[in-house]
Amino acid sequence: MDDGAERIFAALRDVSQSGAPLYLQLKKNIEEAVKRGLIGPGDALPSERDIAAQADISRVTVRKAVQDLVKSGVLVQRHGSGTFVAPRMERVEQSLSRLTSFTEDMARRGMAARSQWLDRGIYTASPDEMMVLGLSASELVSRLSRLRIADETPLAIERATISASVLPDPHEVTSSLYMALGKTGHRPVRAVQRISAVNLGEAEAQLLAVPIGSACLQIERISYLASGKVIEFTKSIYRGDAYDFVAELRLPGPDGQEGEAT
Incomplete structure (x- = not known):
């Protein structure tokens, strides 16, 4: 023994x-x-x-x-x-001023990132997806749902939706979604995120290996191409005990332009 x-x-x-x-x-x-x-x-x-x-x-x-x-x-x-x-959780600090994929973000921290696929497929667009992505009722979407894991610790549940005309085969995404979109010239250049606090239900708590009812961060991201076209609609759940989201704020100058805060 x-x-x-x-x-x-x-x-x-x-x-x-x-x-x-x-x-x-x-x-x-x-x-x-x-x-x-x-x-x-x-x-x-x-x-x-x-x-x-x-x-x-x-x-x-x-x-x-x-x-x-x-x-x-x-x-x-x-x-x-x-x-x-369970491993001791070290909090991950995520900047809100940079548009990066989970894979790229973890790589910068020297952490080994991987995904556990929950779903990949082509579906009829929901009303929310049609509205956000600017699709007609007859158009289809690719949905990619996965558990995002870093150093063998589950950190987030990510559910991304892309127009099927842009991503006709969701199985082409093996690691980074943004890398796959970049290969066809559809990598987003900016995004708007809405962050809210919610408590986890049983299924999501089990996936993230935390107690039911644990506090978490729910993030809705709408990403855009340089042309202004919406390319991605993502809803994610991040562990509240693992993530800190940080934003840099600047004081506007006298002319209304951004200046250095002092």
């Missing part, structure tokens, strides 16, 4: 038949082990069977405690790999 497993089991042996329900005792013991540094970010938990045997409790009890800790963001589960202590 490795040192990590020994530390975890040592933290679980206090689970007994007295006091609170067993799953709550186990949950508290794992939380305390994380807080005290006995098990750290990225450490793998032993299997449900091994934990149950060491703590002398049922696997159902272990599963309930682990699921609660996953919902609260203490643990993360990776399909086919197991359960791990």
Whole structure:
């Protein structure tokens, strides 16, 4: 048995038949082990069977405690790999004055970005999409929905819509949407964003590995070509515990032009 497993089991042996329900005792013991540094970010938990045997409790009890800790963001589960202590979240500072893709933005920070595709396909445009993109009722749109992940931490859910006449095959987008649009001369040069605070529902909280009801930032982005034509309509959800959006403000000069703030 490795040192990590020994530390975890040592933290679980206090689970007994007295006091609170067993799953709550186990949950508290794992939380305390994380807080005290006995098990750290990225450490793998032993299997449900091994934990149950060491703590002398049922696997159902272990599963309930682990699921609660996953919902609260203490643990993360990776399909086919197991359960791990969640990484410590370092906040990402995002400038509101630069129009960049998620992939480009994470690359500048030295973070490994990837996406988990939730949906890619051609659809009939919704009334909102027709209005924003300036489409007729007969025109189709490409929708791209994905979970954006940096250094294996889910940070955002992004749902982008592009006219199908511009992006006839959404599967052509493998990483950066803006890179794909740039290849056909349709990369946006400016955008207007509306940011609002909302609380996460169950499905989105599960995708972002945070508790249900967690505060997050909802961003609607309308992006434009140099000609002024709208090219992209995106609705995104960003983790409130991970992102800070920063805007630079300047004091107008006496003639109404922008000047340096002092």
